[in-house]
Amino acid sequence: MTNPDTSSARFYLTTPIYYVNARPHLGHAYSTIVCDAIARRKRALGIETRFLTGTDEHGQKIERSAELAGRTPAEFATAISGEFRGLWDRLGLSYDDFIRTTEDRHIRGVQHLFATLRDRGFIYKGSYTGQYCVSDEAYVDGPPGTVCPDCGRTTETVSEENYFFKLSAFERKLLEFYEANPGFMGPESTRREVVSFVRGGLKDLSVSRTGFSWGIPVLGDEKHVIYVWLDALANYITALGYGSGDPVDQARFERFWPADLHLIGKEISRFHCVYWPAFLMAAGIEPPRSVKANGWLLFDQGKMSKSKGNIVRAETVQEVLGADALRYFLLREIPFGQDGGFSFEALVQRYNGDLANGYGNLVSRVVNMVHKYFGGMVPEAGAETATEAALRECAVRTIAAFGPEFDELNFSEALKALWLLVAETDGYLTANAPWKRPADRPEAEHVEHQARVLATAAESIRIVTALVYPILPDSAAKVWRQLGQGAIEDALKHYVDLGQVLPRFEDNPVTPEEAFLKGVGMGRIEAGTRFGEPAPLFPRAEKDAVERMQKIEDQNNLNVVQAASVGGAGMIHSETTDAHPSVPEKTTPPTTPNAPRVPASRQGTTSVVPQKQQNLAGALAPGGLSLENASSIPASPVAAPLPNTTAPAVSFPNANMAAEPQSASPQGIAIDDFAKVDLRVAQILAAERVPKADKLLRLEVDLGYEKRQILAGIAQYYEPEKLIGRKIVIVANLAPRKMRGLESNGMLLAASLEGGAPVLAGFLEDVPLGARLK
Numbered sequence: 001m002t003n004p005d006t007s008s009a010r011f012y013l014t015t016p017i018y019y020v021n022a023r024p025h026l027g028h029a030y031s032t033i034v035c036d037a038i039a040r041r042k043r044a045l046g047i048e049t050r051f052l053t054g055t056d057e058h059g060q061k062i063e064r065s066a067e068l069a070g071r072t073p074a075e076f077a078t079a080i081s082g083e084f085r086g087l088w089d090r091l092g093l094s095y096d097d098f099i100r101t102t103e104d105r106h107i108r109g110v111q112h113l114f115a116t117l118r119d120r121g122f123i124y125k126g127s128y129t130g131q132y133c134v135s136d137e138a139y140v141d142g143p144p145g146t147v148c149p150d151c152g153r154t155t156e157t158v159s160e161e162n163y164f165f166k167l168s169a170f171e172r173k174l175l176e177f178y179e180a181n182p183g184f185m186g187p188e189s190t191r192r193e194v195v196s197f198v199r200g201g202l203k204d205l206s207v208s209r210t211g212f213s214w215g216i217p218v219l220g221d222e223k224h225v226i227y228v229w230l231d232a233l234a235n236y237i238t239a240l241g242y243g244s245g246d247p248v249d250q251a252r253f254e255r256f257w258p259a260d261l262h263l264i265g266k267e268i269s270r271f272h273c274v275y276w277p278a279f280l281m282a283a284g285i286e287p288p289r290s291v292k293a294n295g296w297l298l299f300d301q302g303k304m305s306k307s308k309g310n311i312v313r314a315e316t317v318q319e320v321l322g323a324d325a326l327r328y329f330l331l332r333e334i335p336f337g338q339d340g341g342f343s344f345e346a347l348v349q350r351y352n353g354d355l356a357n358g359y360g361n362l363v364s365r366v367v368n369m370v371h372k373y374f375g376g377m378v379p380e381a382g383a384e385t386a387t388e389a390a391l392r393e394c395a396v397r398t399i400a401a402f403g404p405e406f407d408e409l410n411f412s413e414a415l416k417a418l419w420l421l422v423a424e425t426d427g428y429l430t431a432n433a434p435w436k437r438p439a440d441r442p443e444a445e446h447v448e449h450q451a452r453v454l455a456t457a458a459e460s461i462r463i464v465t466a467l468v469y470p471i472l473p474d475s476a477a478k479v480w481r482q483l484g485q486g487a488i489e490d491a492l493k494h495y496v497d498l499g500q501v502l503p504r505f506e507d508n509p510v511t512p513e514e515a516f517l518k519g520v521g522m523g524r525i526e527a528g529t530r531f532g533e534p535a536p537l538f539p540r541a542e543k544d545a546v547e548r549m550q551k552i553e554d555q556n557n558l559n560v561v562q563a564a565s566v567g568g569a570g571m572i573h574s575e576t577t578d579a580h581p582s583v584p585e586k587t588t589p590p591t592t593p594n595a596p597r598v599p600a601s602r603q604g605t606t607s608v609v610p611q612k613q614q615n616l617a618g619a620l621a622p623g624g625l626s627l628e629n630a631s632s633i634p635a636s637p638v639a640a641p642l643p644n645t646t647a648p649a650v651s652f653p654n655a656n657m658a659a660e661p662q663s664a665s666p667q668g669i670a671i672d673d674f675a676k677v678d679l680r681v682a683q684i685l686a687a688e689r690v691p692k693a694d695k696l697l698r699l700e701v702d703l704g705y706e707k708r709q710i711l712a713g714i715a716q717y718y719e720p721e722k723l724i725g726r727k728i729v730i731v732a733n734l735a736p737r738k739m740r741g742l743e744s745n746g747m748l749l750a751a752s753l754e755g756g757a758p759v760l761a762g763f764l765e766d767v768p769l770g771a772r773l774k
């Protein structure tokens, strides 16, 4: 039996806590799904597991987003936090605790940590004048105008009296710690980056801000709010009860801390691998055991992110293919630690290839044949022949490979190994064709053959299913029932016991992982077991699946635009949580986690909301995803009347395209037509006249995710030097054109009366670079 008091019998793992300035997308779901798979495996191994996730709700970025939405930060944060939690619930993610940094338990704990650091002499008062990136909530070295090295946005200059943390005192200690704990951070690229950052020298870190109020006040000096990263990182301990003074909380903290694994995105490794262990060491608390960084999910132009507007929502994939399909794709397709491209095409291809035609089809063939030929009772396998022995050896190899790969977070390799067994079993079944009796094989012998082949194939499926459970939890549970094995979680724990208690003398397994792997090989399906009813697992995705997912996303984007036009800064939800009443009502039928929804009639039904309802939702709901871009859109950006001779027209004073009067059909253009134009916020970095061209300016603009050159016909109206730093709107997906030997990549937007001077489109509020106008 596993010993609940050994440290290996406990596992505490965490996701990053998500900023509440925007609604969740697949990039966020990725980290949480990875953690969920790990947590499920640990629990199945009988390990006492605690899986924490939550939302990061303080700081200037959230305060500004709330202001743009016309909400209080608290209302705003509650709504978006509810969206995250609701989505995790709908995806069936098995977190044990969800922390919000606005909760009392957290605020108390952070204030306690701050006071402890101060009492121990690691915090002092000073003043900071320098650059700050609000988007990353990070201090940046450099003169005013410096661009944030992480996100590429222009930093802001802050000059404040601050509290400082003596980070410089931890340079050596951290390097020694990394040296003594080689498994502390990963992958290797992260480790190298962090070590070189620390070797480069650590400066003391400002850990309070005074310019705004949305944060945790420093006790006794309330005009300071605690730096949002100190606040956020502390969630990993405050969620366990650190600093509450209650003995029950203290016991929980001691039971689970240090965390076994902080799973994070690669761009936040400095905060987790440098600041966090330093804060903890300074407070006299052990650092976490490991921090592992996942790469980025890429889509279209780069990292999937709200500011680029290139997001896909997990709900869309869940609705069409099911949550298990999404989990499988993310873990199989992307080698953990590396960036990985997401596309609907690749998703559908994997789904059909590996799940519908692979595992799902194998299960369905075997279960159906056991019903057909043996009345649903598992037959006696009889004596093994060379082909069964070969399959058994393949299963043994698979069992040996899967666990260690998974535990090293090599999910893709683990699944690859597992799918070899799926393929072998499929091949075994086809080669032995239990459905076909050769003319020269007597009936009795054929029944024996069928029994051996089907019992052997069922055994393979059992092994695949037991191993794949953490990645395909709902489907594995269904298969388990079809195999007549009852509740899968119980059976898996039983394997650990099996592997532990059977006498193996010297090689008796010691860890739950080893015991499980041994147990999986031993817990055969007994002859005479009654199979459950066959039920479809992964219906084949039809040709239009890609299109349907794209349509759902487009429909969602359309709702966002409509929300912006009818309700100003309000947001429309194509789905929200019903588990958390602070969020507006669902506008779609609830989806069962993992239930594939295939009927074509559902196309586009996600979120068509009557206009009145939209207004209501806009009025009730604090801003969210729509705000990140839509907040910057002038009212009614799409529904505005078409230009006529008296109203100012939106014109295109660029070299690429002369302003041509456009006549629209009486019905107006379709939203799909509008959606073809990729309008983005950009900032002018450089501007100069083009020699021998009176009208042309050559501009270098920054889209946040890339820099471009654009030629614009505005030289008669704008002094180039006055344009530098201005945020403008460009058409980002215009085909490049050459003018005067220079390539122009895009077009800027300006308004003018017929023949009048063009006025560049801009924004009153601050808006992130690359934000899409929709």
Ligand code: MSP
Pocket (backbone or CB within 6 Å): 015, 016, 017, 018, 019, 026, 027, 028, 030, 031, 056, 232, 233, 234, 235, 264, 265, 266, 267, 268, 295, 296, 297, 298, 303, 304, 305
């Ligand atoms: N609030 C901080 C984390 C504080 S943890 C103490 C934060 N929040 S975030 O919402 O911006 O990002 C949360 C996590 O989501 C990060 O790990 C980030 O890498 C991850 N992802 C966001 N977009 C992503 C992709 N496109 N791909 C993969 N992960 C991505 O940072």
